Every structure is written in structure tokens, then in C-alpha cells.
Amino acid sequence: MKGSASKFKPFVSNRISEIQGNTDPMSWRHCSGKQNPADLLTRGLSSKELINSEKWWHGPAWLKDSENIWPKLEGFESMDSETVELKSSLIVNLTITHERIIDPDKYSSLLKLLRITAYIFRFVNTDGKTS
Numbered sequence: 001m002k003g004s005a006s007k008f009k010p011f012v013s014n015r016i017s018e019i020q021g022n023t024d025p026m027s028w029r030h031c032s033g034k035q036n037p038a039d040l041l042t043r044g045l046s047s048k049e050l051i052n053s054e055k056w057w058h059g060p061a062w063l064k065d066s067e068n069i070w071p072k073l074e075g076f077e078s079m080d081s082e083t084v085e086l087k088s089s090l091i092v093n094l095t096i097t098h099e100r101i102i103d104p105d106k107y108s109s110l111l112k113l114l115r116i117t118a119y120i121f122r123f124v125n126t127d128g129k130t131s
Contacts (some may be wrong), residue, residue, distance in 0.1 A: 029070060075109040 008016065033039045037055050050056050064072055102120065107113040 031060065032071075035062075035071075 007013075035055075037053075037059055040050060040056055042087060045053065055061075058064075076129060102113070104113055107116065
């Protein structure tokens with residue numbers, strides 16, 4: 001969250017920009033997955049267990065304590081690039097060459113050129129299958 005939002009896909013980038021614009025990063029804290037109430041559902045908790053979960057309704061127990069004794073995570077300055085969607089780049093280099101399929105200079109008459117052209121169109125339209 002403290003890094004640059006521009007290196008992520010648009011949805012993630014927009015959320016990060018909004019959070020960074022509306023909050024002070026110095027006031028952010030980290031809540032590990034085991035203590036994070038949002039992770040309860042990913043751990044297979046039933047709806048009945050969730051309704052009765054103290055952590056779901058009130059958060060981890062340490063939130064009730066003074067902020068100065070909240071758990072600290074040293075070196076949590078950068079985002080974990082493995083857990084977020086990074087923007088991917090794709091560069092395509094396309095070269096188009098215009099080669100004549102039929103060289104008109106190769107045929108002695110217009111009629112011969114038209115006949116060969118008709119055969120080619122017939123072949124292309126039937127996918128090369130003979131009847």
C-alpha cells in the first residue's frame with residue numbers, strides 16, 4: 001500500500017490511489033492473516049461459527065488495548081508483490097509484408113489471369129475440399 005499504485009492492474013491501482021489519498025500512511029498498521037477477521041471466511045468457518053465469532057464482530061483482541069502495545073511488524077515498508085495483482089506488459093512487434101498472391105506479369109493474357117484468379121477464389125471458398 002505504501003508503494004506506487006501505477007504498477008498494478010487498474011482495479012487494484014484505483015483502490016490503492018483512493019486509500020492513499022484519503023488516509024495518512026503513517027497511521028497504517030498491519031494485521032496478520034491469523035488475526036484478520038476478514039480471513040475467517042477463507043478458513044472454512046460456517047455461518048453459525050461466524051455469527052458467534054468474537055473476532056468477526058470486534059476484531060483481534062489487541063485492538064482493545066492501547067495503540068502503543070499493538071503488534072509491530074518491522075520492515076513492512078513495501079508491498080508484497082506476490083500477493084497483489086501486478087500490471088503485466090506485452091509488447092508485440094508485427095511486420096506486414098505485401099506480397100502478391102498472383103503476379104499479373106506472369107500471364108500472357110487477361111483471360112488466363114482471370115481464369116487462374118477464379119480458380120483461386122473457388123479453392124479458398126471451398127476450403128480446398130473437392131466435391
